[in-house]
Each structure stands twice: as structure tokens, then as C-alpha cells.
Amino acid sequence: MNRLTLYNNEASFIEVLSNNGLHHLKNEDPEIYNLLELEQQRQVNSLSMIASSSIADPSVLACEGSALTNVTTEGYPGRRFHAGCKYIDEIEKIAIERAKSAFDAHYVNVQPHSGSSANQIVMFSILQPGDCILGLDLACGGHLTHGSKASFSGQLFKPITYGLDQNGFINYEQVLELAKKYKPRLIICGASAYTRTINFKRFREIADEVGAFLLADISHIAGLVVSGVHPNPINHAHFTTTSTYKQLFGPRGGLIMSGKDSELQITESKNLSEVIQSGVFPKMQGTPTLNSVASKARALAFVNSKEFQKISKNIVNNARVFAQEISNLGYSVQTGGTDNHMIIIDVSKKGLSGKIVESALEECSIIVNKNMIPGDKKGPLITSGIRFGTNSLAIRGMDATVMKACVELIDKVLTNIQVVDNENYKISDSIINEVKRNVLYLCKKYPIPGYTF
Numbered sequence: 001m002n003r004l005t006l007y008n009n010e011a012s013f014i015e016v017l018s019n020n021g022l023h024h025l026k027n028e029d030p031e032i033y034n035l036l037e038l039e040q041q042r043q044v045n046s047l048s049m050i051a052s053s054s055i056a057d058p059s060v061l062a063c064e065g066s067a068l069t070n071v072t073t074e075g076y077p078g079r080r081f082h083a084g085c086k087y088i089d090e091i092e093k094i095a096i097e098r099a100k101s102a103f104d105a106h107y108v109n110v111q112p113h114s115g116s117s118a119n120q121i122v123m124f125s126i127l128q129p130g131d132c133i134l135g136l137d138l139a140c141g142g143h144l145t146h147g148s149k150a151s152f153s154g155q156l157f158k159p160i161t162y163g164l165d166q167n168g169f170i171n172y173e174q175v176l177e178l179a180k181k182y183k184p185r186l187i188i189c190g191a192s193a194y195t196r197t198i199n200f201k202r203f204r205e206i207a208d209e210v211g212a213f214l215l216a217d218i219s220h221i222a223g224l225v226v227s228g229v230h231p232n233p234i235n236h237a238h239f240t241t242t243s244t245y246k247q248l249f250g251p252r253g254g255l256i257m258s259g260k261d262s263e264l265q266i267t268e269s270k271n272l273s274e275v276i277q278s279g280v281f282p283k284m285q286g287t288p289t290l291n292s293v294a295s296k297a298r299a300l301a302f303v304n305s306k307e308f309q310k311i312s313k314n315i316v317n318n319a320r321v322f323a324q325e326i327s328n329l330g331y332s333v334q335t336g337g338t339d340n341h342m343i344i345i346d347v348s349k350k351g352l353s354g355k356i357v358e359s360a361l362e363e364c365s366i367i368v369n370k371n372m373i374p375g376d377k378k379g380p381l382i383t384s385g386i387r388f389g390t391n392s393l394a395i396r397g398m399d400a401t402v403m404k405a406c407v408e409l410i411d412k413v414l415t416n417i418q419v420v421d422n423e424n425y426k427i428s429d430s431i432i433n434e435v436k437r438n439v440l441y442l443c444k445k446y447p448i449p450g451y452t453f
Ligand code: DSN
Pocket: 052, 143, 192, 193
């Protein structure tokens, strides 16, 4: 049933709102309008290879900018603490059903404000301060919320970290050894900078052996999981969390899900899904960002599509080709390749730091981020590594044939950096202009769908 009611032949209420919004912004706040315009132009005219980002469809942005921002309500569909939720309830139920279908989940909560919030909610729902948690070390590719001392996770709980073997792969033997020794209440798998398939089944076996809960944070690989390009943790982990803006091409936000364990009794009165329901609200959050709930629903419909399955395959294929091409040019690729959307290289072997490579590439309209590599002595603000990702290139329709050109442009920049020290460098204007020209050519040939005219 098409519920959209058009109030005249030309525009619906939401079209009027959107047009009015732009009109008011342009006239009343040109400072912000111009910055938004410049930011959109920057995105359109640069190659974004930030592995933790993607590009939301204009329909996702329409939901983000909708009147749902005006709704205050706490609780869940059918059990709200405020009136006026007739349509919001429908939207939230649709978002839940789409997430269930995408991930084969039995239980989904679509209200977390971010992936980090989702992890916080899981931890504060099942742990007591001081409980032991076991996660991947930040310097080996883990996430701040997986037990870093810089985050609540490492400050309120007792973090133990596992690392990688000598080839750069997760050291499952070490995970087992540490789990047996420290008996963590929670084991966390998932990563921010790890290029290989994660063996969720193995993690669950280890968790079961020591009586721990297992949390799979799939923020980076959620799109590949939906498309079946990476194994799905949903029935291995007790809790699966993800952010929605990385590989789900959605809004900033998070999801908490569970599979076959969703009805597992974990307190005297509550099963696992009930503990998470009350963990999100009222324990950790109030009113959800309802416009983002709608955007999540929209993005989940997209990632459930056949079209996205092709894009997912292309994301991985592009990354593999990129890894091979950059390795052919003598760069040191972590683990020798990739199984997902991500490639990490050690630039210190070329006498460079991650910080200066990131800056030099940005000057040439190629956007990447510096990243620590295992055993990195340079620290997170300088680093020895660079992390590349292919999500945003694939959505532009770039395929493996374009990856060689991207690698050549990156190599052109890196081989022309004159290093001053770890933070300073020089590069000639002629190289910057030449690379920028080529990047612009690629960006025009492969425009972001719906972002240009
Ligand atoms: N975790 C950060 C990253 O991977 O870049 C952003 O969420």
C-alpha cells in the first residue's frame, strides 16, 4: 500500500519541508550553508578511502533531515512514555524487521546512538565494574571500546588484550590461553583495523569453554556480513553490535542484535533480549534519534538488496586488487593481503610516517587515515601505518580496473614526499596538481550516485 499522500500535483509535505529548509538555510545562515556546500563538493571531488566510512544514499539523508527530529518519546513501539507515536512506531518496527532479515537476527534494538553506545549498553547491561573483559589490543587493530585504557571499557572494567600471531592473524591460541587464565566475563571479537576473516565460531567455543559471554562488534564488516561475503556471527555471539554509518551506508547510529541466544535466561528475571531492551532504555539512553531510526530502516532496505550484494563483492574484490597492486610496488601490506574492505600498509619501511602520508594524500584529494601497526613505536597521532578502505569507491561504481590507477596515484604522492621529520614534509605543487587532476577525472567518471547533477 502506498501511504504517501500528495497534497498537490507537485510536492508532498516532506518535499515542501526539504525545499523550505534549504531556502531558509541559504538565506538566513549563508555561513553554514556555504560550509555544507563546500563539504559536499569535497566529498564529490575526492577519493575517500577511510575504511570506517561509506556514502549514504540521498534517500537516507532525506530521512535524517526529516521532521522526525521533532519527536520526543521514550520507550518502545506500543509502550511509549509520550503521545504522538503512531507513525514513529511503524517506522521503528520496520527498521527492526529489516535488521532481523538482513542479519538473520531473532532480536534487534535499533535505538543505540552509535556503535560505541551499543558496546557500552551491552557492557553495562551484563557486567559489574571491575569485571574482566578480553578484547583485541588497540595497537593490533582493536577498538577503543574493546578494553582500551583510554576508554570507559578499560577504565571501569579489567581489560586483558589478545594480539596477533607473527603473520598478523588473530592468535586464537593466545585468546584461549588468556581466557583460561583470566576467566573474563566477556570476550569481544571484531576490529577497527584487521583485514582478515574473523572466526566467530572459534571465539564462541573459547567463550563457552570459560563460561564467558561473547560480543561480536561487526561495525567494519556489517555490509559484507549482510551480503554473505563474510561469515555471520549472529548465532555464535551472544551479542552482535554494529554502527550503521560504516559499511551499512546509513546514518550515524548503532544496532544491538542477537540470534539463537536471544531468549537465554541471563538474570533471575530476564532473558538476554530483555536485558538489552532495558539496557538501552531506561538504563543508558532516553529518547532515541528517531530520524536516524528511519534512516537505518532505509539503509537496511538497501543493504538487503541484490544490488548491494554486487557492491559488497566489488568492495572485497577492489580491496584484494588494491592490496596486490600496492604490494607489487614494494609496499609492505599487513598479512600480505585482505579478506575484507580494508588494506593496511607499513609506510615506515619507506621512511615515512602515517601522519605525513595522510596529510600529503589529503593535499592531493585522496582521503585515508594513519593507523598504528602491531608493535608501533610511533603512537596513535604519528603511526607507522596507513589504513585504506574500498567502501566508498565501490559505491561510485569503481571496479578492480580502477584500483591500479588509484594505487599509481598514491605511489606518485608517496615517492615524491620529501621527509623533514615524522610530522613535516614537502611535496611539490606540480605533483599535487597532477594527482589532483587525475583524482578529479576519476571522480567525474565515477560520480557518487545522487550527489551531483
Ligand atoms: N573506530 C573508528 C575507525 O575505525 O575509524 C571510527 O569509528
